[in-house]
Amino acid sequence: MTTYGRGLRGLSLAAAATITAALALTFFYAPLDANQGFIQKIFYLHVPLAITALCGFVFGGVLGAMYLRTGDRKWDIRSYVAIHMALIFGIGTLLTGTIWAKASWGHWWVWSDPTLTSFLIVMLLFATYQPLRFSIEDPERQSRYAAVFAVVAGAFVPLNFIAVRAAQAYVHPRVLTLTGGNLPGAMRLTFLVSLVGIVLLYVTLWKYEMAAKATRMQVRALRRTLLGEDSVAPLKRSAAPS
Amino acid sequence: MSLGAVFAVAPALPLHSAGKYVAGAYIVFVAILLIYVGIMATRLSRTERELAELRRDVEAQRAARDADREREPVA
Numbered sequence: 147m148t149t150y151g152r153g154l155r156g157l158s159l160a161a162a163a164t165i166t167a168a169l170a171l172t173f174f175y176a177p178l179d180a181n182q183g184f185i186q187k188i189f190y191l192h193v194p195l196a197i198t199a200l201c202g203f204v205f206g207g208v209l210g211a212m213y214l215r216t217g218d219r220k221w222d223i224r225s226y227v228a229i230h231m232a233l234i235f236g237i238g239t240l241l242t243g244t245i246w247a248k249a250s251w252g253h254w255w256v257w258s259d260p261t262l263t264s265f266l267i268v269m270l271l272f273a274t275y276q277p278l279r280f281s282i283e284d285p286e287r288q289s290r291y292a293a294v295f296a297v298v299a300g301a302f303v304p305l306n307f308i309a310v311r312a313a314q315a316y317v318h319p320r321v322l323t324l325t326g327g328n329l330p331g332a333m334r335l336t337f338l339v340s341l342v343g344i345v346l347l348y349v350t351l352w353k354y355e356m357a358a359k360a361t362r363m364q365v366r367a368l369r370r371t372l373l374g375e376d377s378v379a380p381l382k383r384s385a386a387p388s
Numbered sequence: 389m390s391l392g393a394v395f396a397v398a399p400a401l402p403l404h405s406a407g408k409y410v411a412g413a414y415i416v417f418v419a420i421l422l423i424y425v426g427i428m429a430t431r432l433s434r435t436e437r438e439l440a441e442l443r444r445d446v447e448a449q450r451a452a453r454d455a456d457r458e459r460e461p462v463a
Contacts, residue, residue, distance in 0.1 A: 183406055184406040184407060184410060185406040185409055185410060187410045188409070188410055188413045191413055191414060191417055192413065195417070234420065234424060237420065238416065238417055238420050241413075241416045241420075242413040242416060242417065245409050245412050245413045245416065246409070246413065248409065249405065249406060249409035249410075351424065354428065355428065358428060358431055358432060358435070361435055362431075362435050362438070365435060365438050365439055365442060366438075368442060369438075369442050369445075372442070372445075372446050372449075373442075373445055373446065373449060377445065
């Protein structure tokens with residue numbers, strides 16, 4: 147039995163401390179962007195959210211592959227929670243992105259920008275993950291099909307990212323590159339602290355949700371053991387693994 | 389250069405609207421977190437309820453078993 151709650155307290159405190167430090171650096175240390183001014187402060191939230199969401203989708207794919215390899219349901223649950231959390235972070239990315247777009251470009255959405263559109267495509271792709279699960283009643287088949295989906299869609303994320311980077315940028319700036327990018331030192335430090343904070347938040351919430359799911363399953367298993375099979379009401383059809 | 393002077397030379401947007409958008413983005417982030425924590429709190433209370441129900445059922449079963457044992461004739 148895996149105890150997902152172990153280390154959760156320390157992780158939560160680390161996430162809270164890092165995010166607080168990131169906010170302090172964002173508003174009191176990082177210089178104002180010469181071109182965008184104060185509005186560029188959204189960068190320290192929007193970009194780490196986007197990176198974490200995309201990595202979360204890939205993480206879900208890796209965990210899905212582990213399920214296909216081992217057949218152990220715990221990998222399916224882990225993959226499900228990883229994708230679920232990545233979707234939440236993705237929604238945060240889209241919302242903060244549209245606010246930034248409105249303030250910076252004067253439009254809530256710019257369809258001709260490949261970065262925006264490709265992120266939306268990834269989000270819409272993963273938005274079908276839960277309906278796919280819900281459409282399959284048999285738990286074994288549900289887990290297997292969901293894992294295949296997670297692997298394929300997870301592999302699509304880096305391919306999509308590379309394709310967009312290779313494309314001509316329209317309005318989305320390129321500040322992070324393999325050769326160092328255009329971020330000055332103070333901005334880079336602030337960005338890195340923000341990124342670590344958001345990643346820690348993702349891991350904390352992932353563990354939190356895993357702990358909640360594991361506890362619920364243990365209560366059901368305990369009821370079955372102590373009071374017999376009939377004492378447990380059959381599970382309703384659900385997208386979540388049980 | 390003071391912060392006010394830096395703000396004054398920032399060319400892209402007038403500050404009064406920039407501050408509104410930045411605050412909006414961070415509020416959205418906090419709101420998403422709060423909604424998530426709220427949903428998880430609801431689920432946690434459901435698990436607590438199930439656990440309390442299980443404890444009640446186990447105690448009732450144990451009481452019934454004890455009562456049966458007392459009724460059995462001693463050889």
